[in-house]
Amino acid sequence: MSTVKLTVNGKAVAVDVEDRTLLVQLLRDHLNLTGTHVGCDTSQCGACVVHVDGRAVKSCTMLAGQADGASVTTIEGIAKGDELHPMQAAFRDNHGLQCGYCTPGMIMSAIDIVHRHGGELDEPTVRHELEGNICRCTGYHNIVKAVLDAAGRMKVSQAAE
Amino acid sequence: MYQTTYHRPSSVDEAVALFGKSSEAKFLAGGQTLLPVMKQRLAAPSDVIDLGKIKELQGVELSGDVLTIKAGTTYFDIMQNADVKKAIPAIAYLTSVLGDPAVRYRGTIGGSIANNDPAADYPAALLALGATVKTNKRSISAEDFFQGLFTTALEDGEIITAVSFPVPAKAGYEKMRHPASRFALTAVFVAQTKSGEIRVAATGASQSGVMRVGAIEAALKANWSPSALDNVSIPASGLLADIHGTAEYRANLVKVMAQRAVAAAG
Helix, strand or coil, X not given: CEEEEEEECCXXXXXXXXXXXXXXXXXXXXXXXXXXXXXXXXXXXXXXXXXEXXXXXXXXXXXXXXXXXXXXXXXXXXXXXXXXXXXXXXXXXXXXXXXXXXXXXXXXXXXXXXXXXXXHCCHHHHHHHHHXXXXXXXXXXXHHHHXXXXXXXXXXXXXXX | CCCCEEECCCCHHHHHHHHHHCCCEEEXXXXXXXXXXXXXXXXXCCEEEXXXXXXXXXXXXXXXXXXXXXXXXXXXXXXXXXXXXXXXXXXXXXXXXXXXXXXXXXXXXXXXXXXXXXXXXXXXXXXXHCCEEEXXXXXXXXXHHECCCCCECCCCCCCEXXXXXXXXXXEEEEEEECCCCCXXXXXXXXXXXCCCCEEEEEECCEXXXXXXXXXXXXXXXXXXXXXXXXXXXXXXXXXXXXXXXXXXXXXXXXXXXXXXXXXXXX
């Protein structure tokens, strides 16, 4: 057992976990942040993507101990109160989800994509960049639309800040 | 995953000392292979020694005609690095088609070559460019380092600290990418050194892991152009065969990927 200290969605936490605990297990089983999903559990589907020190990574392929001292953001941590994050709002407005299982990972990856590419996003780039996130319902079409829509909204909200 | 004990040393010396005190330890780099293997219970190290927070293993240096990438540098940091893009853009490209964005944030060059998957990307770059693997004990040429499927010259407790690449005159990499795993179905790295030597390495092809391709090197030495390979025939014997492609299919891919890599190298 070890005590892992990290910041999750802006809040400092210390959690006693077995050394074999994965980051996704710490989030879901110990902190009850069940918005982060486990899909394939083999690093392929991206349902478990969270931000660790600002980088979108697969939390099923990282030990909790590796996140000691890190700042982690999950799907629960991106809205401002009742106001959805622009990426969440764009997924809703563009019908970017059906069953919703992949959505938390899609949104966390998509925010990272927009941060990395800023205003340079086009459809082929979004499709290419989403290759680590698998959706079995939508055929991706509305997800891609949502990401492009959100890229515009995030640019506007960044400019306003 | 079986029980294990996690350690996070802050120096190479500390990591080596921890290894010596453990019964069956494994070094953890980015964890993009070791952790999935542990989750499948195909590996059960008593101790996991995380190299991720060792500062001396991070970074890229360009000094004259040598590009040195420290072993713990992530794929993302390699593909974004200005010196890598300037000195050997083929390495930046190779890195950009490796895994997916989330994997590239975690995986490292040292972890990739220590694992030596027969379809991994970096071994082809190291072998074609005539790179040198630096460890905490010695320097090993790429030829001597890669010793077959998942096998390297590394000894127990030896840690890769960096890879040094001589900057080539020209280099290119092209890959037939497996759409699900993103590993190379077959990929080829071609290089023309500054002294005029032609070196070609294929990954995802041989049953013995990454290999030089002599027939292609000879044809490119006579004429550095994609069409020089039109009549080259690669034997299928000894090549990988699975549900994704026969040995004959991969033999042809070696030629086609080499042609595309030469075109990309210019």
